[in-house]
Amino acid sequence: MRFNILIGGRAGQGINELANILSRALGKAGFYVFNYRDYGSLITGGHNFNILCISDKKIGSFDYKYDVVLALNKETLEIHRQNFHKNTTFIINFNENRENFIFLNANKDKTENMAFATALFKILGLEKDYLLDEVKKRFAGKSMLEKDIEVIEHFYSKDFDKEIKVNHEKTSKVVLNGAEGTAKGAVISGVDVYFAYPMTPATTLLNFLAKEQDKIFFAYTFEDEISCANAGVGASFSGNRAMIGTSGGGFDLMTEALSLQGMTELPLVVYLAQRPGPSTGVPTYTGQNDLLVACFGGHGEFSRVVIAPGNAKECIEKTNEAFYLAEKFGVTSIILTDKHLVESDFSFNEFKLKEIKIPERKLKPGMPGILFRRSSYEHDSDWNNAEDAKNVKESFEKRLEKQKMLEKEAKKFEMYKIYGKGKDLIIGWGSTKGAILDALDSLDARFLQILYMSPFPKEISGFIKNARTVFIVENNATSQLSKLVAQNTGFIIEDRNKILKFDGRPFIPQEIIDELKKRGVK
C-alpha cells in the first residue's frame, strides 16, 4: 500500500529540510520511502513542495494523489486542489475549521516545522523516538535543538483525534539521495580532490563533500568550470584521485579539459548532474538530455567511461567503479545523473558495500629521480612532442586500444540489469528506473536498465531480439538512448514506441502504464 504525503509552502520555509527529516525518520520506523522535491529557481517566496511516499513495499517513485497534506501556507491548498481526494487529511497552522483539517496552533517561528512533523508521526501512530533521534542527529550542537525537542514533546502529547493506519516493516531502512550516494562512493574510492563551480543540481554533491573534508583532502570552487576541470587534470597529474562536478552548461565548458585528459591519459572522474536545457533551460527541474554530450563531448577521438546509475545505491557502486576504471586505464569516467536522481530520497534495506580496490599510482612527480611528463600535443613514448606520421598513428591506436580493454574489464561489473517477466521489453536508464519498476507490477513486460553507456553492453541485443515489441522510456525529447542502442546493436526503435517526457518533471508510474497500455502492452 502506498501512502502519499504532500509538504508544501513558500521557498525559505524549510520544506525540503522538513521532508528530509521525515523521510529519514520514517525510514528508521520501517517504511520504504521515496521523497520527491519540486522547487523553482528562487530563494524566498514562490511555491515549493515535496511529495513523500511511504509504503510497506519497495518503492522508487511518487504519485500526485495526496493522502495527507502538510500545508505550511494557504496557497498550498489552492495550488494542489485537484490532487486531493475525499479522505485527504490536512495538517495546517492557520485557523480554518473544516472537516479533515487539523489545526496545530503552533508558534509561527523556526520550530513550526517540528510541530508539523510531530503531528504526522502522532496520527500515523508511530513512536516519537524515531523523529527525536533524527532531529538530534541533524541539529547536534545547534542552538535550535533544545527548542525543537520541546516542541516535539509538546505536540506528541496532544490528541489530534485522528488516526491513520499505514502498514510498514519492522526493520529500519537506509534513506539517502543520489548526491549522498555519489559522495559515499567517492569517499570509499579514496577521492583526494573535488573541484566544482556552483550549479544546480550538481551543487548538492559539493555540499556533501565540502562537509566531509575530514575524509577527503580538498573540496574547492575555483573561479569557473574551465578552471575546475583543468585543476582536476592538474591534481591528477600530481598523483591524486581527482573528481570534478557540474551540470550541462558547466560541462560544455569542461569538455576542453576532457579532451586534454584524453591526450594526457591522467585519470579523471566527472560528475554530471543533468537538468533540462538547452542553455539555462529549466534549472531546478529534471531531464535526461545530456547523454550524448557525455558520450561524445570534447574534440578529438579518445576512450572514456560513461555510467548512469538509477538510484542512490547504484550511485555508490557505480561511482566506485568509475574511479576504478579511470585509475586503471587513465581515462575520464563520467557519472551521469540528473536532478530527480540526486535530489530525491531513496530507501533500502541495510546493505553491505562491496568495495573495489583501486590501483595505486606507481609514478608521481616529486619522487626522486623521476621525470613525470605529460603533454596536450601528440607525443612519443617519452612524452616528447612529436608530429611525424608514424608516431601520430601509433599513439592514436594505443589510446583507442583502451576502449577495447575497457569493454573487457567493465564486464566484471553490472553493465545492465533485467527485471520482470513478459513478452515486451522496456528499455530505460538513470532516474526513470524507479517509476518503470513501480509500473512493472501492472505490466506484462520486462525492463532492461542500461547502466554503462560507454563502453556499451552490446550483448543486450539478445533481449531485443527475443522481445515482441521494444519500447523506450526517457526523460528527453529526442530519445538519445535509442541512438546509442542503434549505434551499438544496429536495432532501430520505432518512433511510436518511444515514450518521452520533456516537461522537466519526472515520470510517475501511472503515466508509463497508460502509455504502454495504449500501445498494446498487457
Next chain:
Amino acid sequence: MARQSKIKKARITKKEMKKAEKVCDISKAWLDTNVKNTWCPGCPNFLILDAFKRAICELATSGQKKKEELVVVTDIGCNAKIYDYVSLSGINALHGRILPLAFGIKAGNPNLKPVCFGGDGGTYNEGLSHFLNACRYNMDMTLIVHNNQVFSLTAGQASTVTEQGFVEKTHPFGVKEKPFNPIALALEAGVSFVARVSALDIMEMKRVMQEAIMHKGFAFIEILQPCIVFHNNSDFLRTSTYKINEMDFENALKEARKWNYSQEGKAGLGIFFRKQDRTFEQKNLEWKLRNKIKIIS
C-alpha cells in the same frame, strides 16, 4: 623612490652566446634534452631558456630547491616549447589554462612547485580571469610570461597587450584598443611578487627567476621580449628601459602606470613589489588545524 638608470645595451653577440653556453656547461648534464629545438634562429626564447636553466642549476646545486620539486607547466605557443627543452617534470597544457592546471597540481601536492610558462596571448587574452584569480589565491607557484605583444606561432595577430596602431592581417587598419597593463592589473589583484625583465638580459632574468622561485607565494614575472619576425621591438628594449628597485605598493602602482606598453616612453625593469602573505596552502592548513581535521599528505 626608484633609482633610475639606463641598462647597458644588451645586444647579444655570437661571442656572448658562446660564453653563456660555456657557463651553462654544468647545467647541461642536468637539464638538457635531446629534442630538436624549433625556435627561429636568433629568437630571444633561447636567452630565456638559458636564464631558466642557469637559475634552476644554481638553485639545485646550492641545495635551495630540489630538481624533482619543480614542475614546468607550459601554455601553447612558442614559449610552450620549453616543455621539451628542459629535463624537468612537466605538463604541456591547454592554451590559457596553465594557471588552473597548476592550481590543481599545487592543491593535490603542496610539496611541488609549479613554474608556469605562458605567452601574452595565453595569459592576458584567453586566461585573464585565471591570471587575476591566481594573484588573489596566492598559491606558492611562479608564472613567467613571455610578453612579445603578439601571437607569434599563429603568425602575428595582435593580443590584448599590443600597442595601438599595430597593423597585421586581422587588424589591417591598426589596433584601435589600448593595451592592458598587466603589472598594474596584477598589483590591483593582490599579487605578492611582481617583476618585469627584458629578454635581452640573461643575468637579470636569472636573478629575478631565482628570486621568484624562492618567493613563498604567487610570483609573476613578465619578460618583455621581441618577436624578431612579427613584433621586433629590440631597439626599444635596448634603448628605452631603466632599472628600478623594489618599492612599496603605492609607488609600485605609480611606476607600473608610467609605461603603457606602447613603443614610446620608457619602461622600468626589475622587481616592482614583493610582500610576504599567507599562501593558499597555509590558509587551508590553518583551517584544518583549527577545525582539528585530519591532514592527509
